[in-house]
Amino acid sequence: MPDILLRGGRVIDPARNVDAGADVLLQNGKVAAVEARLAPPSGTKVIEVENLWVVPGLIDMHTHLREPGQEYKESIETGTAAAAAGGFTAVCAMPNTVPPNDTRAVTELIVRRAREVGVVRVYPIGCITQGQKGESLAEMGDLQEAGCVAVSDDGKCVMNSEVMRRALEYARGLGLPVIQHAEDTSLSANGPAHEGAATTRIGLRGQPAAAESAMVARDLELVALTGARYHVAHASCAETVRLVREVKRRGLPVTAEVTPHHLMLTDEACVGYDTNTRVHPPLRSQEDVAAMRAALADGTIDAVATDHAPHSPVEKDVEFEQAAPGMIGLETALALCLELVAAGILSPAVLVTRMSAAPAKILGLPGGTLAPGTAADVTVIDPRAAWTCDPSRLRSRSRNTPFAGRAMRGRGVMTIVAGSIVFAEEGRVG
Ligand code: DOR
Ligand code: ZN
Numbered sequence: 001m002p003d004i005l006l007r008g009g010r011v012i013d014p015a016r017n018v019d020a021g022a023d024v025l026l027q028n029g030k031v032a033a034v035e036a037r038l039a040p041p042s043g044t045k046v047i048e049v050e051n052l053w054v055v056p057g058l059i060d061m062h063t064h065l066r067e068p069g070q071e072y073k074e075s076i077e078t079g080t081a082a083a084a085a086g087g088f089t090a091v092c093a094m095p096n097t098v099p100p101n102d103t104r105a106v107t108e109l110i111v112r113r114a115r116e117v118g119v120v121r122v123y124p125i126g127c128i129t130q131g132q133k134g135e136s137l138a139e140m141g142d143l144q145e146a147g148c149v150a151v152s153d154d155g156k157c158v159m160n161s162e163v164m165r166r167a168l169e170y171a172r173g174l175g176l177p178v179i180q181h182a183e184d185t186s187l188s189a190n191g192p193a194h195e196g197a198a199t200t201r202i203g204l205r206g207q208p209a210a211a212e213s214a215m216v217a218r219d220l221e222l223v224a225l226t227g228a229r230y231h232v233a234h235a236s237c238a239e240t241v242r243l244v245r246e247v248k249r250r251g252l253p254v255t256a257e258v259t260p261h262h263l264m265l266t267d268e269a270c271v272g273y274d275t276n277t278r279v280h281p282p283l284r285s286q287e288d289v290a291a292m293r294a295a296l297a298d299g300t301i302d303a304v305a306t307d308h309a310p311h312s313p314v315e316k317d318v319e320f321e322q323a324a325p326g327m328i329g330l331e332t333a334l335a336l337c338l339e340l341v342a343a344g345i346l347s348p349a350v351l352v353t354r355m356s357a358a359p360a361k362i363l364g365l366p367g368g369t370l371a372p373g374t375a376a377d378v379t380v381i382d383p384r385a386a387w388t389c390d391p392s393r394l395r396s397r398s399r400n401t402p403f404a405g406r407a408m409r410g411r412g413v414m415t416i417v418a419g420s421i422v423f424a425e426e427g428r429v430g
Contacts, residue, residue: 001420003027005040006380009049015055015369016331020066023052026376029419034370046430049380052413055352056088056370057120057377059121060270060330061282061359062154062179062233062257062305065122069098069120074310074397076110079330080119082308082396087412088331089377090121090367091308092359095132096155100129107146119422120415121377123365128167128178132156139169144174149363152179154233155280157215159185159366164219165393168228169290177229177363180219182240185280187211192321194282198267209288212241212281220247223254231362232256234307238280238291245300255362257305258292260329260336261402263287270400275316275323276402279309283339292343296354304360306333311397328396334381334391337409341383348383367373380414387411 004026011022011034024031039044049122060083066074074082076093083091090135093110101110107124114122115356117129124325126143130136132153141150143310150172158164158180168354188211193199195206216232220243223230232240236255244256261279269277294300316323337355346354356379360368367377389406391399415423 002401003041003044004419005038005044005046005226006049006378007046008350009052009054009380011054011370012340012348012352013370014353015056016371019349023219024370025380026416026419029376031370031372031374031376038400051233053348053383055379055382056085056356056368057415058334058355059359059365059367060091060306060308060333061303061363063091063093063170063308063330064096064310064326066097066310067113068106073312076113077117077120078395078397079123079308080114080395082142082330084119084415085395085412087118087334087379087381087415088330089379089415089417090123090365092125092363093124095127099129100132101102101125102130102132104142104146105182107148111147120417123197123363125152125179127151128158128337129163130155134158134160134163135298137163137170140170140174140176141405142308144176148181150177150231150367152233154179154180154181155186157183161211161218162223165222165226166405168222168226168230172226172228179233180215180230181233182212182215182219184211184215187214190233191246192278192282193270194267194284196267196270196285202271204270207282209237209284209359212237213243216240216243220254223252223411227253229253233260234262234281234305235301236262236284236292237288241291241295241300245295248300253347255302257303258296258301259305261306261327262337263289263292263296263340265402267330273320274402275318275320276327276400278320278323278325279327280325293340297350302354302362304337305359306355307358309398310401312398315393316400326400328398328401330393330396331394332401334412335408335410338383376416376419378409378416379412381410382413383410383411386412
């Protein structure tokens, strides 16, 4: 792998307060220098990136890679290829695989497969409870030793308060963040959409926003009791934002993420019964979307995470109520978030913070900055590139996106991991 000089781009590295035109030199897999003008040492590959943004590699802290067990939906190979094409240099793999990642053996398998066929870095997340059953705790210490960076029963909520309390206590001792899929299932009752005007009109059973916020409220009581690091997965409603904002003021170790789809779509997207709009938590009201956007801008919501959830036609070409929840997101996340930049809701620096520096910080991962000496994980973005979302051209093995046909502006044009180009748009590198 030759050393690389990215010449003439706009370097946005909010972790170091940098937003300026600069050259970036990558040597031996590391960032060697970021300076206004750098002469390429001999043998260095020079890539002109004028009019492009050069940012620390994007990190998705919530990806379903489906391996082991459901490779007909996605695999570590296809999922990480999709990640690279979407501008991500690292993804965190949620544990609701088959079998679930609740033991060292499964974590080790994921780590090994990622090393063999992974296109970007893969950080496994282990289960909170054995089999995600919500009863007995998984061996978190083992999971951590094998490489898990957090624990979560994502896809399922840890409903039992005593189990959640013990999970938080145990995880606290290990310094592991606990990521909760906050859904009081006695309230949500597997309702396929949001409870509101749209679902009433079209006759779909709804689940109230309180199914999420009531669970977040309970968990925050347990965080106050235990002092553990707690992270809300795919926060989706105004009341969750209010709770997180309040608890952050009190200084509790709480963070939260939002998905691009909860920032861009409302429950109105479900009126055509497109099963690609079925997702958990469901697409919410206009007021909720406005609250999520404001909270992402002001930092109450720390990070954007895709919740990339591939499903095959077997799970999606069925009635709305029967369809598996979830949509793919790795290859559309950046463009959707750039819409918020174009609308003046996020600055470019805040966007990079939410998609790179913040996930790195929450999970204690390397990356999130272009500081010299750190690994050369870099995303090059063309903020003006116009394209249309065509599911047949995505790298993911699954096609379940509600954004098919949407006109997009902006995309990752080059993704570099440890100094190697793992994705480049055609014609970008000689
Ligand atoms: O929509 C969802 N799909 N939400 C989840 O929490 C899990 C995910 C999946 O694994 O398909
Ligand atoms: Zn979830």
